[in-house]
Structure formats: C-alpha cells, structure tokens
Amino acid sequence: MLPIEMYQGIESAWCPGCGNFPMLKAFKQALAELEIRPENILVVSGIGQSSKFPHYVKCNTFNSIHGRGLPAATGCRLANPNLTVVVTAGDGDQYGEGGNHLLATFRRNPDITLVVHNNQVYGLTKGQASPTSEQGYQTPIQPKGVPYPPLHGLALAVAQDCSWVGRGFAGMVDHLKELYKQAINHRGLALLEVLQPCVTFNKVNTFKWYQERVYKVEESPDYDPENELWAYQKAKEWGPRIPIGVIYKNPRPIFEESFAVLAEGPLARQEIERPISKLLEDFY
Amino acid sequence: MTIDLNILIGGAAGQGVHSISAPLGKALVRHGAHVFTIQDYQSRIRGGHLFNVxxxxxxxxxxPRLGVDILVALNQETLDLHREEVSPEGIVIYDASQVKETPEGIKSLALSPDTVLPDTEAGDIAVNAGACGAILGLVNVPVAGLVSLLEETFGAKGEEVVGWNRQAAQNGHKMGKDKGHPFSLADIAKPAQPRLLIAGHEAMALGALAAGLNFISGYPMTPWTSLFTAVSQRALEWGVVVEQAEDEIAAMGMAVGxxxxxxxxxxxxxxxxFCxxxxTVGLAAMTETPLVCVVAMRPGPSTGLPTRTSQGDLEFVLFAGQDDSPRALLAPGTPAQGYALTVKAFDxxxxxxxxxxxxxDQFFADSQVTCTAKDFPAVKVxxxxxxxxxxxxxxxxxITESGVSPRRLPGFGPELVVADSDEHTPDGHLTEDLEVRIAMHDKRLRKLKGLVQELDGVTVAxxxxxxxxLLCWGSSFxxxxxxxxxxxxxxxxxRMVHLSELWPFPKDAVTKALQNAEKIIGVEGNATGQLNRLLRQETGITADRLILKYDGRPFTPEYILRELKGQI
Structure with a gap:
C-alpha cells in the first residue's frame, strides 16, 4: 500500500458536490492499494469535465481532444506496453463523439481501462442532452424532451465481446474502488461505467435517484458474469433497478500480443538499424 | 537521347495490365535502359479502362510524354481509345481473344492464349507473359532477363505457373522478333552500377524505414494507400507496428499517442x-508531439476524382487547424527527393x-523512375x-529561447510527462492564466524561427x-x-526554379533564386496558382503568368510547351 498523498494533483475546477470527487478518491485509493506509482501510470482523456480528471491525479497525462482518448491511448500502448493506461471519458465524449473508436476498441481489446463518467447530461457545455439522457429529458435545446431512448453502452460492450464490463456508482466509494482495482488488473479492455451525478445540470438523475435504484449485482443469486446472455440482460437492465458491479468477464488475447516487436518492450528502447542497401534490394 | 520509346499497355481492371508492365519495366532497366512509367486508372475494381505507360x-x-510507339491492347476499348496516338512507325500488340477488330493501317501482332501457349490452361498468363516477351523481341532485347524475372516473381506459385510464364515469354519473344525490329535497344550499354526502378511512394517508404519509423497507422484512401502498403509489406521484417484504424481521426490520434x-x-x-x-493537427501542435503526416493529393473538392492527380491541397494542408500553429510542409518532386525529404521530415x-x-499526389506516388543507389544515401537515426x-x-x-522544450517519455523515470490540448502551464496542466497563454503561444511559434533556417529545397536549372x-513545386519537377x-x-x-520545402517558407533562398528573373511563369497542378499566392504573400514576388492543369492528369512537356507558345 502506497500513501494516498502521493497521488495529489492540482486543485480541481469541478462544482462543489460533483460526482467526480468520490470517483477521484476511489481511483487514488485503488492506485495506492495496487501500488502503482505515479510515473508508471498514464491517464489519457478527451474533453469534458471528466477529462480534467488526470490533472487532479498525480500521474503521466495525455489530455487529448473530444472523443479521441481511445485512439491516443491505443497508440500509447502500442509504443510502450509497459505503461498502465487508463482512459477517462464522459458519456458525451465516449458514447457520442468517440462512438466509432469505442466500437473499434471493443474488437481490438488493447490492455486499457476505459472509465466512462456517466451523468446523463453535458456539464461542460451547460446542460444539453447526452447520448445517455433519458427519453423525455428536457434541455434548453430540447424543451419538449429528448425524443428517443438512451444509448446502452454496457449492452453494446457485451454484444461486441468487450473483455471486461462493469458499472460503479460514485455514491458507493469502497465498492467503486474495488471495481477500479479489478478493471485495472484485468488484462484487456475493461469498460467501467460510473454513475456520477451532475449536481448542477441534472436535476432528475440525482444522487438520491441513483441511490434508490442501484443494487450490487454480485449479490444476485443467479450472478454469472462469464455467461454472455446473462451479462447482456444485466447490461440492458435500466429502470427501477440498476445493477452495479462486474457484469461481464470474457478473457481473450490482447491487441498488443499481435505485434512481435512489442514483446521486446517499449519501442523507444529498441535499436533501429536498417541498412539502405538491404532496403533497396526489391527494386533492382 | 537517341532512343525515346513509349509503350502503352491498356485493358480493363483485373486483366493484367500490371502483370505486363511490372516485369517489363524491370527487365528493361536490368538491360540497361532508362525507364519512366505512369499509371492511369479509374476508381473501380473490375472493368473500366486503365493503362500504364x-x-x-x-x-x-x-x-512522361505524349504519343505511343507500341500499343498493347488487352481489349477492344484500349484499341479504340489509343489507336490515334500510335505513331506511323508504331505497332499494335493485341489480345485476339478480346479484340474483335483487327487494327487497320498499322503494323500489328495478334496474341491469344491459343497462339502463345496452345493446349494449356494458362489463360491470361499466356497473353501477359507473351506480350512482355513480344515487346522485348520487337526492341531486340534478349528474353533471358525477363524469364529469370518471371521465375523470381512467380516462383511461389509452383512449377506449372512458372513454366507457363517462361514458355509464354519465350514464344512471345519469337513472335515479336519475327516482326523485325522497328525499335532497337540492342546497343544500349549495361551500366557500371546496376540501376533500380522505384516509384515515389516506394522511395518514401524506404525513407521512413531508414529514418527509424516504427509505428504507422492509416485508413485506406487512394492515392495514399500505396505508401501505407509499401511500409506495411516491410513491417514484419523491420519491426514496425502497423494499424489500419477505423477512420482517419483514429489513424492520426493513434500516431500522436x-x-x-x-x-x-x-x-x-x-x-x-485529411478533412x-x-x-488532430492542432492536437499534435499543442501537445508538441512529433508527427510525420503524408497527404497524397487528388482532385477535389469532396470525393473529386479519386484515382487522379492534383496539386490542389497546398493551401488546405498549410492552413489546416485552429489558430496559428507551427508545422513544416515538404513536397518532393522525384523519388530521390521523396526519400531524402521523408528522412528530413522525421528529423x-x-x-x-x-x-x-x-x-x-497520384502522379508522384505511382510513377516509377530509374535511379541509382547514390540517390538513397545511408541515414543515421x-x-x-x-x-x-x-x-x-x-x-x-x-519556456525556452528556441521554443523547444526537453522532451521526455512517460514511464521512463520519476519525471511525470503531462500533455494537454488545453492551453497549459509549463508543467502541462490546463490553465486560463492569460499571461501564461501568451508565453506558451509565443514559445510554440518561436520554433518556426529555427525551423526556417533548416529549410531550402530550391533547385535551379x-x-x-x-x-x-519556370517556377514549379512538388511532382511537377x-x-x-x-x-x-x-x-x-x-x-x-x-531557367527553372523548383521548390520542395514550402513551409516555413524559405524566403531568402526563393528570393535569391527569383530576384533577377525577367519573366516568371508558374507551372502548377491546380486551378488558381496556390504556390504563386504563397510566393506573393511571403516575398512580394509574383508570377507574370500561370500554366495550370487540373484535369486529373499529370503535366507533360508537350502540354507545357503548347502553353508556352508566344511566351518565349
């Protein structure tokens, strides 16, 4: 166990009471318990309130652009497979702008922990609908409510053979910390969606709203996370009861293993010698 | 130049135009000739009309030049489209199983699977290898070199296929020889050092590998794909990580990561x-991450003419992205420059x-040029x-005087590497301190001052x-x-002045090359003279007249000479 103070980042710009704070606490505790030193972790983010997360943790950081955390993180893993890589994204960032990258990354299965902060609203741009906003949810742009149902990111993940799928709740820090630890320890893509209330813009899906609905799925008598069909049902469950915990485990080879050159470690450490006379041979 | 022979090989996509031109070009270079090839094709997989010259x-x-001396028609359409271009002393070789009308009023040689390789199932192989052999017969070059090339190329396909190729080449060679030698390459001397035949994108692939490339990501799109493929085919041997991304956004994002x-x-x-x-152009500039990005231009706007050539994206690439951000822009004109400038780009x-x-562009990418090993000097990474x-x-x-900060990598020591697309403090964290903003923006742009000292790329002849x-840039060289x-x-x-290093604009070198020019005519493969605008913006010098071409085909000397009439 490393001291949690070791992960102290810069002062945050989040609203008081933001659901991101308990996530930050749980994440730092998870790193401390896993004894991953700041210099050995890289947190990649996109744009949104969630994407400020790596600045508030002491770690290597690549704060990229909206929706593009996954491609940048994949590139990082393919250059240095020794790095522990975590992506923090928001529901708009990952499920909206970055949707195509999410689909492709499910297939690739790089060893990345993808944390999607889901507050069902756009915070940074002040209260517009997100891909996970409920049907009928009213916003300044949709005063009559969002006309269609939300995207089910976890169901998509199960359907596309994501190798680890889970959901946490910012209101249950210890439970969330354990999920962070499992997701980081998982070898392959781990999608951890975290219900994280926006106290400023989402007056519907509040801490209380989530508290009344979430239940620990691992306590269900039929808990069976290696069963795809069971996992799919749990991933789709959204209403009076919302499951949190590990929903799907589907271990499979990671993307990085398909490159022999990466078995020799980080690219930056490898000698490069390519005699031009040899390169020209094909052209005589 | 005592010999100048143009051989056009045309047919439908999938018929084997490349199967003829690839070994033929190589065999002629091995024989000692200088070869220059172009490809002209449509955006389709089968059918249509394509040709190599x-x-x-x-x-x-x-x-390339206009005119045809030997026309190889694999189908009727090729004959119909190109018959008029054949010189009076020229000859038409045609696949008699496909071409129904015998060409009139010109020397011709009919080939078909039945005449080249009777009683076999060789099919297209007979005509393709047969045509290769026939051309060598016509120009009085021994067939042995072609035969060994075909053996190298098709060795993996088994003895039967190799045997068909060998026999077809020999039979075709005899059929060609029997027509006499309207054009003879017999007197060409073998060079002291062997020469090589290489296309622009292939030379750039070698440049990238020599410069230490170990990661490439891309999404297929003509004409860029040929470079992506040339690197990927060599990736296993040289330890390069290759990923075909889900889109160009991810391709560039991965490369930056x-x-x-x-x-x-x-x-x-x-x-x-590139749209x-x-x-991600802004992301790379803001996070100060090294990146080499090739933009193989094609006519636009939008999808435009996918398989044709253009020099129309100079301004697009020069100005792409938010605000002012530092970048360099290079545009090679020959395979040797393609190699050297790719190495320079990495550096x-x-x-x-x-x-x-x-x-x-497509013309640069696909055109093969005869080179020597001297065009590809060794590189120290x-x-x-x-x-x-x-x-x-x-x-x-x-913050540094040069604008360049010491770069470390994440995970190689206790130093944390923090990069941000937001405006940021020296330690990489996002900030809205406007003094810091000015200092950082100035720092990034200061790099251009050092950079411009390293650019020249002006060739005067x-x-x-x-x-x-004549003022030109990139592939028009x-x-x-x-x-x-x-x-x-x-x-x-x-006189000609060619520019291959375009940004930051090498003002001094260009001004020096143009200051005494009486009359400047710009030659550009776009509709409005994009280089000329850049020249005027940076030096105040402007061309007196422009020769432009934007029909999707490359410049030829004949086109430029026609446009120059009355100007000299």
Missing part, C-alpha cells in the same frame, strides 16, 4: 481523409516537436528524447541569363525539367 530511353528520363509514448510515428491520407485529421518532427507534412535523471522538477513545456523562368531540356536543345534559353 512505360517510356524507355538510353538517357535519363524525368517525365504512439509518438507521445516514444514511437517514431507516421500517418497519412488523401483529400477527404477528418484536421482536428524535423523529432527535433522541433511539431507535425511535419509531406505533400504528394538520432533521437532527441531526454532520458536519465533530471535536474530539479521536470516541466514538459519549459537552366541558363542563368535566360529571360524566362520532371515534366518542367524535360520542357527545359527540350527548349535548351533548340537553343532557347530558359
């Missing part, structure tokens, strides 16, 4: 793909921590990354006292050079 000479070639974590990374695209990459990207763009313990707290974006200067050579042969004094 192989120009052959006893002297160095830098350009890989570079941030220590790879020597490259990406590339064409036209519409998608534009957001500049690494040392200045910026995106470096290389502009190419040097990294500008800092390893080892730091003195004091490490700041990824430390012709007579210094000539009244006329060859056709302009041949125009110059032809005019000089007629004792018409003319």
């Amino acid at each position: 192989i120009r052959v000479s006893d002297a160095p070639l830098s350009s 890989a570079s941030f974590a220590g790879a020597r990374a490259m990406t590339g695209t064409s036209g519409g793909g 998608l990459m534009t957001e 500049l990207a690494e040392r200045y921590q910026i995106p470096v763009f290389i502009l190419t 040097e990294s500008a990354v800092v390893f080892g313990p730091s003195e004091g707290a490490y700041e990824r974006y430390a 012709g007579r210094e006292d000539a009244g006329l200067t 060859g056709p302009v050079k041949e125009t110059l050579d032809r005019l000089q042969q007629e004792n018409t004094p003319v």
Whole structure:
C-alpha cells in the first residue's frame, strides 16, 4: 500500500458536490492499494469535465481532444506496453463523439481501462442532452424532451465481446474502488461505467435517484458474469433497478500480443538499424 | 537521347495490365535502359479502362510524354481509345481473344492464349507473359532477363505457373522478333552500377524505414494507400507496428499517442481523409508531439476524382487547424527527393516537436523512375528524447529561447510527462492564466524561427541569363525539367526554379533564386496558382503568368510547351 498523498494533483475546477470527487478518491485509493506509482501510470482523456480528471491525479497525462482518448491511448500502448493506461471519458465524449473508436476498441481489446463518467447530461457545455439522457429529458435545446431512448453502452460492450464490463456508482466509494482495482488488473479492455451525478445540470438523475435504484449485482443469486446472455440482460437492465458491479468477464488475447516487436518492450528502447542497401534490394 | 520509346499497355481492371508492365519495366532497366512509367486508372475494381505507360530511353528520363510507339491492347476499348496516338512507325500488340477488330493501317501482332501457349490452361498468363516477351523481341532485347524475372516473381506459385510464364515469354519473344525490329535497344550499354526502378511512394517508404519509423497507422484512401502498403509489406521484417484504424481521426490520434509514448510515428491520407485529421493537427501542435503526416493529393473538392492527380491541397494542408500553429510542409518532386525529404521530415518532427507534412499526389506516388543507389544515401537515426535523471522538477513545456522544450517519455523515470490540448502551464496542466497563454503561444511559434533556417529545397536549372523562368513545386519537377531540356536543345534559353520545402517558407533562398528573373511563369497542378499566392504573400514576388492543369492528369512537356507558345 502506497500513501494516498502521493497521488495529489492540482486543485480541481469541478462544482462543489460533483460526482467526480468520490470517483477521484476511489481511483487514488485503488492506485495506492495496487501500488502503482505515479510515473508508471498514464491517464489519457478527451474533453469534458471528466477529462480534467488526470490533472487532479498525480500521474503521466495525455489530455487529448473530444472523443479521441481511445485512439491516443491505443497508440500509447502500442509504443510502450509497459505503461498502465487508463482512459477517462464522459458519456458525451465516449458514447457520442468517440462512438466509432469505442466500437473499434471493443474488437481490438488493447490492455486499457476505459472509465466512462456517466451523468446523463453535458456539464461542460451547460446542460444539453447526452447520448445517455433519458427519453423525455428536457434541455434548453430540447424543451419538449429528448425524443428517443438512451444509448446502452454496457449492452453494446457485451454484444461486441468487450473483455471486461462493469458499472460503479460514485455514491458507493469502497465498492467503486474495488471495481477500479479489478478493471485495472484485468488484462484487456475493461469498460467501467460510473454513475456520477451532475449536481448542477441534472436535476432528475440525482444522487438520491441513483441511490434508490442501484443494487450490487454480485449479490444476485443467479450472478454469472462469464455467461454472455446473462451479462447482456444485466447490461440492458435500466429502470427501477440498476445493477452495479462486474457484469461481464470474457478473457481473450490482447491487441498488443499481435505485434512481435512489442514483446521486446517499449519501442523507444529498441535499436533501429536498417541498412539502405538491404532496403533497396526489391527494386533492382 | 537517341532512343525515346513509349509503350502503352491498356485493358480493363483485373486483366493484367500490371502483370505486363511490372516485369517489363524491370527487365528493361536490368538491360540497361532508362525507364519512366505512369499509371492511369479509374476508381473501380473490375472493368473500366486503365493503362500504364512505360517510356524507355538510353538517357535519363524525368517525365512522361505524349504519343505511343507500341500499343498493347488487352481489349477492344484500349484499341479504340489509343489507336490515334500510335505513331506511323508504331505497332499494335493485341489480345485476339478480346479484340474483335483487327487494327487497320498499322503494323500489328495478334496474341491469344491459343497462339502463345496452345493446349494449356494458362489463360491470361499466356497473353501477359507473351506480350512482355513480344515487346522485348520487337526492341531486340534478349528474353533471358525477363524469364529469370518471371521465375523470381512467380516462383511461389509452383512449377506449372512458372513454366507457363517462361514458355509464354519465350514464344512471345519469337513472335515479336519475327516482326523485325522497328525499335532497337540492342546497343544500349549495361551500366557500371546496376540501376533500380522505384516509384515515389516506394522511395518514401524506404525513407521512413531508414529514418527509424516504427509505428504507422492509416485508413485506406487512394492515392495514399500505396505508401501505407509499401511500409506495411516491410513491417514484419523491420519491426514496425502497423494499424489500419477505423477512420482517419483514429489513424492520426493513434500516431500522436504512439509518438507521445516514444514511437517514431507516421500517418497519412488523401483529400477527404485529411478533412477528418484536421482536428488532430492542432492536437499534435499543442501537445508538441512529433508527427510525420503524408497527404497524397487528388482532385477535389469532396470525393473529386479519386484515382487522379492534383496539386490542389497546398493551401488546405498549410492552413489546416485552429489558430496559428507551427508545422513544416515538404513536397518532393522525384523519388530521390521523396526519400531524402521523408528522412528530413522525421528529423524535423523529432527535433522541433511539431507535425511535419509531406505533400504528394497520384502522379508522384505511382510513377516509377530509374535511379541509382547514390540517390538513397545511408541515414543515421538520432533521437532527441531526454532520458536519465533530471535536474530539479521536470516541466514538459519549459519556456525556452528556441521554443523547444526537453522532451521526455512517460514511464521512463520519476519525471511525470503531462500533455494537454488545453492551453497549459509549463508543467502541462490546463490553465486560463492569460499571461501564461501568451508565453506558451509565443514559445510554440518561436520554433518556426529555427525551423526556417533548416529549410531550402530550391533547385535551379537552366541558363542563368535566360529571360524566362519556370517556377514549379512538388511532382511537377520532371515534366518542367524535360520542357527545359527540350527548349535548351533548340537553343532557347530558359531557367527553372523548383521548390520542395514550402513551409516555413524559405524566403531568402526563393528570393535569391527569383530576384533577377525577367519573366516568371508558374507551372502548377491546380486551378488558381496556390504556390504563386504563397510566393506573393511571403516575398512580394509574383508570377507574370500561370500554366495550370487540373484535369486529373499529370503535366507533360508537350502540354507545357503548347502553353508556352508566344511566351518565349
């Protein structure tokens, strides 16, 4: 166990009471318990309130652009497979702008922990609908409510053979910390969606709203996370009861293993010698 | 130049135009000839009309030209479209199983699977290898070289296929020889050093590998794909990580991520793909991440003419992205420049921590040019990354005089590397301190001052006292050079200035090259003279007249000479 103070980042710009704070606490505790030193972790983010997360943790950081955390993180893993890589994204960032990258990354299965902060609203741009906003949810742009149902990111993940799928709740820090630890320890893509209330813009899906609905799925008598069909049902469950915990485990080879050159470690450490006379041979 | 022979091989996509032209070009170079080839194709997988032209000479070639001496028609359409181009002393070789009308009023040679390789199932192989052999027979070159090439190429396909190729080449050679030798290459001397035949994108692939490339990501798009493929085919041998991304946004995002974590990374695209990459141009500049990006231009706007050539994206690539951001822009004109400038692109990207763009086009990408090993000098790969313990707290974006901050990699020591697309403090964290903003923006742009000192790329040829200067850039080098050579042969004094390093604009070198020019004519493959606008913006000099071409086909000396009529 490393001291949690070791992960102290810069002062945050989040609203008081933001659901991101308990996530930050749980994440730092998870790193401390896993004894991953700041210099050995890289947190990649996109744009949104969630994407400020790596600045508030002491770690290597690549704060990229909206929706593009996954491609940048994949590139990082393919250059240095020794790095522990975590992506923090928001529901708009990952499920909206970055949707195509999410689909492709499910297939690739790089060893990345993808944390999607889901507050069902756009915070940074002040209260517009997100891909996970409920049907009928009213916003300044949709005063009559969002006309269609939300995207089910976890169901998509199960359907596309994501190798680890889970959901946490910012209101249950210890439970969330354990999920962070499992997701980081998982070898392959781990999608951890975290219900994280926006106290400023989402007056519907509040801490209380989530508290009344979430239940620990691992306590269900039929808990069976290696069963795809069971996992799919749990991933789709959204209403009076919302499951949190590990929903799907589907271990499979990671993307990085398909490159022999990466078995020799980080690219930056490898000698490069390519005699031009040899390169020209094909052209005589 | 005593020999100047144009061989056009045409047919439908899938018929084997490349199966004829690839071994033929190589065999002629091995024989000692100078070869220049172009490809002209449509955006389809089967059918349509495509052709390759192989120009052959006893002297160095830098350009295609008009006219056909030997026409190989694999179908009726090729004959109908190109018959008029064949010179009176020329000859038509045609696949008699496909071409229904025997060409009239011109020497011709009919081939078909039944006449070249009777009683076999060789099919297209008979006609393709047979045509190769027939052409060598016509130009009085022994067939042995072609036979060994076909054996090298098809060895993996088994003895039967190799045997068909060998026999068809020999039979075709005899059929060609029997027509006499309207064109003879028999007197061409073998060069002291073997020559090689290489296309622009292939030369760039070698440049990238020589420069230490170990990561490439891309999304297929013509004409960029040929470079992506040329690297990928060599990736296993040389330890390069290759990923075909889900889109160009991801392709460039991955390359930036890989570079941030220590790879020597490259990406590339064409036209519409670069529209998608534009957001990442700013990211690379803001996070100060080295990146080499190739933009293989094609006519637009939008999807435009996917398989044709253009020089229309100079301004797009120069200005793509938000606000002012540092970048370098290179545009090779020959395979040798393609190799050298790719090496230079990696070096500049690494040392200045910026995106470096290389502009190419279909003409440059696919045209094969005869070169020697001297065109490809050895490269020493040097990294500008800092390893080892730091003195004091490490700041990824430390303010420096040069604008370049010491670059470390994440995960190689206790120093944390923090990069941000937001405006940021020297230690990489997002900030809205506007004083810091000004300091950081100035720091990034200061890199251009050092960078411009390293650029030149001005090639001047012709007579210094000539009244006329032809100004061109990128792939137009060859056709302009041949125009110059032809005019000089007629004792018409003319000069050319070619630019291959376009941003930051090498003002001093360009001004020096143009300051005494009486009359400047710009030659550009776009509709409005984009280089000329840049020239005027940067130096105040402007061309007196422009020769433009934007029909999707490359310049030829004939086109430029026609446009020059009355100007000299």
